[in-house]
Amino acid sequence: MEFEKLKSCDPSIKIFKENSFNGLVEGITTIEQLKSHHLIFVKDKKYYSKLLDHLKINPADQLVLFIGQSMVEQINQSEFENYLNRFSLIVTVADLSLSICLLSKVFYDEFTKAYDNLNDGRLESQIDPSVLMAPHVFIGKNVKIGKNVMIHSGCNILSGSSIGDDTILYPNVTIYSNVFIGSNCRIHASSVIGADGFGYYYKQGIHHKIWHYGGVVIGNNVEVGACSTIDAGTFVPTTIGDGSKIDNLVQIAHNCTVKNGVIFCGQSALSGSCQVGNFVVFAGKSGMGPDTSLGDGSQVGGGALVSKDWPAGAKLAGHPAREVGDWLRSNAFIQNGIKKNNKR
Amino acid sequence: MEFEKLKSCDPSIKIFKENSFNGLVEGITTIEQLKSHHLIFVKDKKYYSKLLDHLKINPADQLVLFIGQSMVEQINQSEFENYLNRFSLIVTVADLSLSICLLSKVFYDEFTKAYDNLNDGRLESQIDPSVLMAPHVFIGKNVKIGKNVMIHSGCNILSGSSIGDDTILYPNVTIYSNVFIGSNCRIHASSVIGADGFGYYYKQGIHHKIWHYGGVVIGNNVEVGACSTIDAGTFVPTTIGDGSKIDNLVQIAHNCTVKNGVIFCGQSALSGSCQVGNFVVFAGKSGMGPDTSLGDGSQVGGGALVSKDWPAGAKLAGHPAREVGDWLRSNAFIQNGIKKNNKR
């Protein structure tokens, strides 16, 4: 997309620094998945530092930085000054959060206009001849469906998504656009993968929508239970690793990264942007608060709510989640307190 | 409906007082939405007092009062006696709760018999020519669909409901009868709006059903996440105000009144008859117990369960929900208690 078009969406945009910028922006990116010719929102000095670190590993080119007015001073400090030329364009905006809403809409619209999700597009899709498909199924355009896939009645696979070999979709599953499902998965009835992430910026009585078009990427040998939901990421995909198993009525929010072999029991949930290590186990009704992480092999007890980062092997219980031993001691302490009161 | 027909449904009905009653009852109403020519169930003196108050503001005419046998004495007291002529008909029944079950059934049947929800009735509906509709969609009779509405595959809009301009229904959404959705809404896949409220009266080994036909009214600019459910009100609608945003797997029970700009994060829930003020925020997995209220701008933390009324601006956490400061102090008190025990 031409930068000039973006400029018209947020009239507060001001050029701060330009270095042989070619005038084109292909999309929005984040530090985790840096891509050349992309725009990146930098909310504070900490994020800027992280960006510089990531650029050492992943030297993306032709980046366009968006910063809030308040960031100008921070970015101008001597420690950062040398790096300013690293970016093709740096612009300031009056309200960075509002700018995210406005610009995400532009790319969302660009992304979805290519897709017609109201007329069946299976003739313009790549469906392996071995696929078994029930009646009452909707297939969008540019969908790719692998060998021996079974699609039950009432399923919807919207434009641009793909399903790997031997995967089974049970009835009434909905796969939104930009969802990539691996091979040998089982997706149970009424589950929904790739719906809008739930993100808003509140300003002056309005919840401004952040438009999510990052989609979802699901590995191989994954099971998704009935009536479970996995939301699209904002700019980069929500991901579920190989061999993970998700029970019924589970919620996985936008931008989560779930590694391999993770177990989600019934009604468990991840808030936005959680990081979950390999072979973590979530017991029923447990959950993680936004932007928290759990190391490999952690176990979260039934109903426990994780409110901060925990290292590998953590065994947690309670709300807020603490080490199981601590939780058991909490309960014992309270029970003892009651007994004493009763004796009085 | 003729009162004589109602009488045959509950043989315990006895005329207590009649004042030029015209013999017709159009429906059941409640004090919040008083309507002329309607029946109203009065369970106790307190409700009767409230009714008299509401009548001053909303002077509904030709009201039929249903009271339990036990209410007769209370209503006969001198303080109320003067008001008895205010009503066209007062009847007593043996068991008011059972009477609610029996009579709600009559009106539910009356209401639903007009609707055929098994044969597509789109030719008897008002669908704007600009509407984009995918295949495998079911539209009942007397449905009204506004301009530029997009309806994805597998959606069902049952008879008598309406969808405002520019609203999008994603795949497999079900809109029951008597649901009114505003303009510019986004309703995500597999969500269900207007299913039966969950209300029963237990008597002698049977859960007698209270039949809900109050429907749902949703404002403009509302988003409803995937696999979320909003139940029909009993006699008057469950309502969701303008600009409210509902995440995935959220439950809103019958008779709730949700004002404007309210945020419901994933897996949060309202029990029946909750009152939610403007711009309240429910974090993930939080909820409200039945018949409770929250004032404008209240915030309910993750997993918190509201068990009583709270004024505007309350910031709550824990179960039962208390002020966040209190909850943090609770946790600190317990942690300190454990530490002392460990030292011993």
Next chain:
Amino acid sequence: MEFEKLKSCDPSIKIFKENSFNGLVEGITTIEQLKSHHLIFVKDKKYYSKLLDHLKINPADQLVLFIGQSMVEQINQSEFENYLNRFSLIVTVADLSLSICLLSKVFYDEFTKAYDNLNDGRLESQIDPSVLMAPHVFIGKNVKIGKNVMIHSGCNILSGSSIGDDTILYPNVTIYSNVFIGSNCRIHASSVIGADGFGYYYKQGIHHKIWHYGGVVIGNNVEVGACSTIDAGTFVPTTIGDGSKIDNLVQIAHNCTVKNGVIFCGQSALSGSCQVGNFVVFAGKSGMGPDTSLGDGSQVGGGALVSKDWPAGAKLAGHPAREVGDWLRSNAFIQNGIKKNNKR
């Protein structure tokens, strides 16, 4: 199925004792529902003792016992020795849990191969002429649908299931294979009955799937809310008794036994293998941990999580669930502790 075929699925199978075994195995069973000519997995001495007790009441014949290597010594003890001839065949396997995964797959495949759930099979089903069926409905083979059943648009009834007289399925309901629903039930939109139970055996980096083909049996006069899920049992059905009422977004896991008149409010849940007595009430967001039981008439408060067995009439609250009085005293103890701290 011929035992020889099973043998090829788990190469670790060794014959321990054989007594005039006829070489055929019809399926897998459990002590609760003993059947002749079936295979039974015996994990430990305790289960073996229970099995002997059940055989006194239900003298099933031609049973095939699977035991782990570690059980050999226990089962060989003098107290059990006399009973070994009771079984037609006793085999040992290297890893009993893995054997459950491998053998359940064989029977699952055998069970499902009879069913084609991708081509409409209504002409090979028994559908009463009085049934009212909307468009976009999928009916498998060998389905039985009783008198006056109403099936709304988007429903799926997979092969081999049955629906009793006067039952209503609202839109987009999915009934998997091997589900038996009684008469006069109401099943609300997007709910899913009979999906795979969530059971895995973790070994060396892989979650091995336990294949569930036990189905679901639902009694008469049962209501199931919108977006609720009831999973199939492993080898014997998950059961819901007459007159039970299930609200929205409720999860009932595999192998649960729910008796009559049980109430499940919104977002409540049962883990696997729970036993629920008559007229138990689950308030919103409450749940039971795996393999726990509640006696008749128990009441579980909002958000309470049951972690052990409780007798009839228990009134529970909190996490872990304890008697309501205890929970109230817990809260009072904590509140008093805070007050004292504040005074200091």
